Amino acid sequence: MQRLGMGIGWRPEIADVVEGMPGIDWVEVVAENVCPGHLPESLRRLRERGVTVVPHGVSLGLGGADRPDAGRLTALAERAAACGSPLVTEHIAFVRGGGPLTASPRLEAGHLLPVPRTRDALDVLCENVRIAQDALPVPLAVENIAALIAWPGEEMTEGQFLYELADRTGVRLLIDVANLHTNHVNRGEDPAEALAELPLEAIAYVHVAGGFERDGVWHDSHAHPVPEPVLGILTDLASRVDPPGVLLERDENFPEPPELERELAAIREAVGKGRSTGAAPSPKPAETSAPARPAPSDAVRQRLGLAQTAMLSALVAGTPVPEGFDRARMRVQARALAAKRADVVAKVAPELPEILGEGYRAAFLGYAQGQPMTGGYRQDALDFAGHLLCTGRFADPRRRKELREWWLERSGPVPRSSRPVVRAARAARRVLLRQA
Numbered sequence: 044m045q046r047l048g049m050g051i052g053w054r055p056e057i058a059d060v061v062e063g064m065p066g067i068d069w070v071e072v073v074a075e076n077v078c079p080g081h082l083p084e085s086l087r088r089l090r091e092r093g094v095t096v097v098p099h100g101v102s103l104g105l106g107g108a109d110r111p112d113a114g115r116l117t118a119l120a121e122r123a124a125a126c127g128s129p130l131v132t133e134h135i136a137f138v139r140g141g142g143p144l145t146a147s148p149r150l151e152a153g154h155l156l157p158v159p160r161t162r163d164a165l166d167v168l169c170e171n172v173r174i175a176q177d178a179l180p181v182p183l184a185v186e187n188i189a190a191l192i193a194w195p196g197e198e199m200t201e202g203q204f205l206y207e208l209a210d211r212t213g214v215r216l217l218i219d220v221a222n223l224h225t226n227h228v229n230r231g232e233d234p235a236e237a238l239a240e241l242p243l244e245a246i247a248y249v250h251v252a253g254g255f256e257r258d259g260v261w262h263d264s265h266a267h268p269v270p271e272p273v274l275g276i277l278t279d280l281a282s283r284v285d286p287p288g289v290l291l292e293r294d295e296n297f298p299e300p301p302e303l304e305r306e307l308a309a310i311r312e313a314v315g316k317g318r319s320t321g322a323a324p325s326p327k328p329a330e331t332s333a334p335a336r337p338a339p340s341d342a343v344r345q346r347l348g349l350a351q352t353a354m355l356s357a358l359v360a361g362t363p364v365p366e367g368f369d370r371a372r373m374r375v376q377a378r379a380l381a382a383k384r385a386d387v388v389a390k391v392a393p394e395l396p397e398i399l400g401e402g403y404r405a406a407f408l409g410y411a412q413g414q415p416m417t418g419g420y421r422q423d424a425l426d427f428a429g430h431l432l433c434t435g436r437f438a439d440p441r442r443r444k445e446l447r448e449w450w451l452e453r454s455g456p457v458p459r460s461s462r463p464v465v466r467a468a469r470a471a472r473r474v475l476l477r478q479a
Contacts, residue, residue, distance in 0.1 A: 045129045047095060047248055047288025049311060051303070054293070058085035060300045066307065069095035071290055072126070074118075075102055079125035086126070096126040100133040105171045105185065106158035107137035108144055108348030116178040123181050130182045130247060132217045133175070135168065135208070140352035144345055150355050151416040153387065153423075154380055159194035160204045163347050166339040172212045184215035184247035189225035189254075189263035191376045194354075195367025201232060202240025211336065215247035220276040221254060221263060221292075227272075228261035229372075234276045238283060248288030251277055251310050260375055266296035269306055274313040281317025289314055359415040381411040384423065392424035398445050406431065425454055 048068030053061055061070060062085055070089060077083065077098070086096055100119050103111055123131045136155035141147040158164050176183050185208070187201060199207070209216055218241065223234040251274075253267035269291070280286065291307055298306075356362040358377045364370050385407040389396045396403040410430055416423045428450040432443070 045095075045287065047097075047290075049307065050095075050097075050248075050288060050290035051307065052099075052290060052292045052294070053086065053089075053096070054297070055083065055085075056295075057293070057297050057303070058083065060297075060303065061085070062088060064300065064304065064307075066311075067094065069097065069288065069290070071097045071099045071132075071292075074098035074100040074122045074131070077122060077125075079121040082125060090127060095129065097128050098122040098126055098131050100131065101155070102138060103133045103175065104136065104138040105133055105175060106135050106164065106168050107139060107171075108167060108344045108351055109139075109142065111171050111174050111178075113178070116175060120179050123179065128181060130184055130215065131179055132184045132186060132247070134186045134188050135205075136188045137351050137355075140348065140355040142348075144348040145352050147352055149417055150352065150359060151418065152355055152359065152380065153384055153416050153420065155188045156351075156355065156358075157188060157190040157192065157194065159347075159350065160197040160199040160201065161194075162198060163339070163343050165199070165204060165207060166336065167344055167347055169208060169211045169336070170338050172208070172214050176212070176214065182215055182247075184217045186217035186219055186250065187222050189219070189222040189229075189261075191229050191260060191379070192369060192372045193230050200237065200240060201226065202237040206240055206242050209242045209245040214245070216241070216245045217248055217250060218246055218280065218286075219250035219252070220280060221250065221252040221269070221273045223276050224270075224273045225254065225261045225263045228256065228259075235279060238276075238280055243284035246284060246286055248290060249277065249280065249286045250290055250292055252292040260372075262379070264296075265292050265294035268298075268302075269309065274309060277310065277313045278317040278320075281314045282321025283317075285318060286314070356415070359411075361412060381408055384411055384416060384420075387420045388424045388427060391420045392428075394449055395424060395428065395446075398442055398449060400442075425450065429454070 049066055050069040050071060051061055051064070051067055053070040053072045061067060070086075072086065077086070090096055098119065103115050103119065105111060119131055119133075134155050135158055137152075137158055138155060139149065139151050141149045158168060172183065172185065187205060205216060208214060220234070223232075223237055226232045227234050251269055252263065252265045253269045253273070254261055254263045254265070255267050256262070277289070289310055291303075291310060293303070297303075350365070353362070353365045354368065357364045357368075357373060358380055364373050385404055388407065389403065399406060407427060410427050414426065414430060428446055432447055432450060435443075
């Protein structure tokens with residue numbers, strides 16, 4: 044596996060900062076946020092300088108009961124080619140439920156949810172990973188995720204689950220040490236034990252990120268400084284193996300450049316400390332994977348699908364919590380998912396908070412309680428606006444008029460024009476609507 048060095052997550056908000064930051068060997072970009080034919084100029088310039096760009100997917104749902112969607116795999120492969128990347132990465136998670144497999148409506152989580160560490164789930168995950176490997180032009184690495192909740196009846200530890208996954212498929216691992224810390228706080232899992240059980244030779248690179256604790260629950264926010272316990276886990280990992288790459292993730296609440304550079308310096312120091320104490324060897328090439336097991340039957344996929352859909356439905360549609368789950372933690376997760384939906388919809392459709400003003404968040408959270416997401420976030424924004432228009436919850440007729448205009452512009456079969464004249468006319472019309 045290619046050595047990557049020190050990296051940082053590329054985000055549009057800090058594109059200029061990343062370009063000017065010293066000591067950056069590579070960047071990671073959210074795959075779904077870039078268009079293969081129109082890479083941002085910042086990424087183009089970085090590539091021309093020899094900086095490696097790695098696409099990091101968030102929507103494939105390899106841990107779900109369904110086989111990976113061919114269209115999503117094609118899109119991920121196209122982004123790998125466009126970025127000239129030596130590998131692509133995704134998550135060990137499920138992100139949707141329902142559908143034909145369970146004869147129930149399709150549900151989207153809008154978030155990475157944990158896969159049960161059971162034999163059935165592992166068999167399905169292994170086959171899904173192999174399907175993805177066959178469809179991608181470069182090696183695949185998969186990431187351990189953070190979780191607020193644990194599945195009842197699990198049969199393996201996280202380390203055992205990851206070891207067998209790598210052994211059976213030959214897939215590389217993206218180890219997120221911040222997620223190991225999250226699971227330590229939220230689920231009582233010892234990070235050192237997890238590291239001891241991992242196939243260290245399979246590590247492709249490492250994620251480091253910050254978060255915060257509230258009421259005994261650790262939230263993996265990617266919006267706060269990296270805490271000392273996470274740096275400690277990184278040092279432990281570096282004492283066991285020399286990681287090919289280490290990357291700082293920051294998704295929002297971006298600090299000033301000097302603070303980002305201090306965080307990167309602390310990460311370098313933690314890795315150096317581990318190397319000096321452990322004299323860690325470099326990872327060896329992954330060995331040949333174990334003989335393939337029979338593909339999971341449709342009955343196995345259906346059992347997993349029904350379990351995942353029941354859990355997801357409790358989180359996003361208010362159905363009863365399945366037996367064995369921690370009800371308090373499920374409530375915390377449900378609130379977190381609704382809050383994330385509100386935040387992301389406000390980003391993809393910034394006109395909605397502008398139109399609704401201070402009432403946006405309360406209106407969206409009320410909507411989310413009874414209306415689960417069935418498509419992507421852009422569709423969610425349209426569905427939310429349509430719901431408000433249908434229910435007529437407006438004291439101000441001018442806001443209703445403006446929302447209706449916004450919804451009509453985006454819900455028709457003809458895409459919005461990007462021509463400056465048309466966009467200017469739309470903006471002027473919105474101003475006039477406010478003044479009407």
